[in-house]
Amino acid sequence: MDLDFNEWVAVISIAIPSLGFLWEFAVVGRKRLGYRVQMDTLAEHATQSPYAGVLRDMQLNGHRLKDPSFVLLRIENAGSALIDDIDYLTPSDDPCGIRVTFRRRHVAGLVVTELSQDDLRESFVRERQDAPGFVAVPGFGFDNNAESLTGVIRLPKVKLPLRAEYKVLVVLERWSEDHTGEPFPKPVFRGAVGAHRRWYDPLARFVRLSVAKTESHVFASRPAWIGIGLLAAAVVAQGAITLLLPPDRAPLDCVGGTLHLNGSTAFAPAVREAAARYEEACAGKDVSIPVGDGTFDGSGAGLADLEKAGQEAGVEVGEGLGDHITFTDGIASGKHPRALYRTVAYSVFTLVVNRDAGVENLTVGQIRDLYAGKITNWSQLNGADVPVHLVNRHVGSGTRSALVQRVLAVKEGDNRQPPQATVDDCTALDDDTYGVCEVDGTESMLETVSGTAGGFGYSEVTNAEKRAKDDRDLVRITIAGQQATLDGVENGDYPYWQTELAYTYGEPPAGSLAAAFLTYLTEQGGRDVLRAYGNRLCSEVENPRVCEPS
Structure with a gap:
């Protein structure tokens, strides 16, 4: 019989417990x-008792x-x-x-x-x-x-x-x-x-x-028999499924091909893992979703790549591109007539600061003053006598747009952008002078703030939490005493968050890989991945306003 590796594992998983059971209970155990x-x-010790005379007098041969x-x-x-x-x-x-x-x-x-x-x-x-x-x-x-x-x-x-x-x-x-x-x-x-x-x-x-x-039971207790029976049934069922089902049989809604993902660096870790799990679940369909370190380069750049791919493919109006998806933090700026979006989840963001600044909590007003250039030294906020070094993301970043829209804007429609960079490279910041620089991704942001005295920036909260566990120089800022949490957003207590959107070039065709992956991400196994990375699905929110894109 010609068996592959998985089939041999199934045979052995049935044979060994069966032989062990027979040996233990039918051969040796009989x-x-x-x-x-x-x-x-x-x-x-008992002889110290006043009634232990017999024990004291125990004798043998006199x-x-x-x-x-x-x-x-x-x-x-x-x-x-x-x-x-x-x-x-x-x-x-x-x-x-x-x-x-x-x-x-x-x-x-x-x-x-x-x-x-x-x-x-x-x-x-x-x-x-x-x-x-x-x-x-x-x-x-x-x-x-x-x-x-x-x-x-x-x-x-x-x-x-x-x-x-x-x-x-x-x-x-x-x-x-x-x-x-x-x-x-x-x-x-x-x-x-x-x-x-x-x-x-x-x-x-x-x-x-x-x-x-032996212990408390002569042979086997009833719970032990039940456990043995359940274990044997599970092993037999697993082996039978592996042997009887065709090899590499994929779920019915799996679609093969190559899918290109791009966009938000803040949302990238969750999407990467969801893509890997989709590839594993649909291995029999020859799926490829390449998501390397340079795949996600920001919401704005990702949308530009999506539109370029649609134009090069010659997708007609009324049709859709089925192998590209771009994820953005909120609605992308500018006009994009062929790009359609759907809400996926919402993410929480946090402000981060270098420990040398000596601050842990800021009010919304203080944050606005920092980004307006009114505060240039942390001592003005009762912190350390260290110059402020603002670290921003480039224009087009969804994390930056969320900061502008959710925190810096005094009223709806305000577009108070962070100050322009004073140096071309963050490594050129003067330790003794106020300065501003820009970086191109979440990891670069966290690394720069951690390594720059007085550094101040922003990040998706899960990435910041993971970095802060091993990096004592990075401190997460509370806003008016409120921690960056999902419940804080839904209760209206925490202001810095954004809806995560999935953009496609037109409506992806039914049966396309893009359509299948979006279904997996929002309705199937990808939901658990998004939750694990600190996101809350828009289909599960109690307060619908948090998933209204801005």
């Missing part, structure tokens, strides 16, 4: 002997026990089948099935305290033939080794029906040669069971060499 140490405690301790063991059938006496993996001539070793302790005595079934009693004692009473059966008892300072109890090959169990109480003392006062090591169990004369017996012996420690 004969599983379990144990629990339900009590292992010293009697020395001497008082040294540091006596009590251990309660529970032995159980933790498998799914009967454990017979021939299932114990010890020599046939050895009547002992389980040995428990207590290091640095001497066994003073042991007794079987509880049997889940009365029939189990005959595995431990039998009636005397020569006198009244009972004697221990072969394989049940204890030994002590003075050389190794160990005590060992022997438990016989008990026939244990399903879920049967018995308990053994052991009384021990510290060897007189052992002078340490440290806690005793945990008991060591030796013993195993398995089905004899079967094909898997050698492997079972190799894997399960000792009796298994």
Whole structure:
């Protein structure tokens, strides 16, 4: 059978859990002997009680026990089948099935305290033939080794029906040669069971060499069974889907081809990730959406590229270009008769300042005075004695337009632009003199403000947050005490935001890649990407005014 990589993964994902289940529950798990140490405690602290005389007087062969301790063991059938006496993996001539070793302790005595079934009693004692009473059966008892300072109890090959169990109480003392006062090591169990004369017996012996420690349930609890069933069903379903569906089957609304995106640098990170996810989801349709570092060069430049592409393609009036989309922060300035837009979401913007300025909060009036050139030193705003260095985006930037329209404008229709640049390059700013410069993207803006004493600029809020986490020189400004948040915008408390628009050259044809990607971005998986980048979809806003483009 000729299988590709994904199909092999599906086969293996079904085979391994299935084999593991069969091995655990049908092979090894059929004969599983379990144990629990339900009590292992010293009697020395209890002897301080006024009613503990019996414990103080515990003796063996005429001497008082040294540091006596009590251990309660529970032995159980933790498998799914009967454990017979021939299932114990010890020599046939050895009547002992389980040995428990207590290091640095001497066994003073042991007794079987509880049997889940009365029939189990005959595995431990039998009636005397020569006198009244009972004697221990072969394989049940204890030994002590003075050389190794160990005590060992022997438990016989008990026939244990399903879920049967018995308990053994052991009384021990510290060897007189052992002078340490440290806690005793945990008991060591030796013993195993398995089905004899079967094909898997050698492997079972190799894997399960000792009796298994069990917890609160003898086999598996109901929640465990439910979890096992759900896991198995999920694995089978995943494998079946991968095997039965045609390879690289794409969603029904995927469209192949190449799509060109451009526009806002502030909105670019979210669009880039949405494009990557669309390519991944529609891999079977041979989709290509190239979005490198230089793809997004601003709202104005992006719209110019869109119109150029439409004209070069010779798109007639009434038709549309299906392989180009430009994203802008708000309505693009100028006349663009063939460019159509639709609202996508709204983004929050923030003002940023270099930490050396010594300010964290500004009123709208103070911001307007800064961009009017009335304030040239941060000391005028009770900040540090550091010159103001305004860092602007170039004309045509959507982030700059949002600042002008939402913050600097005193009334609707105002077009109070930031001051003209005083230098051609931001690196030419004089540290001791007020100055203004311009940059061409969001990342350049944040980097310049961070590296310029007294630097002051603006950015989309998510980009600024990410940069500020690792850059202590960059500080986000609150406006009149209000943080830059989505709720602050919808409540009318925060003024700096803008609607994100998707421009196309004419109406993109039905079935085109541009139309499919816009649907994905606003109605399908792209919605989660936009939310993750701090945007709120226009279809989800409670206050419709925030998605009215300006």
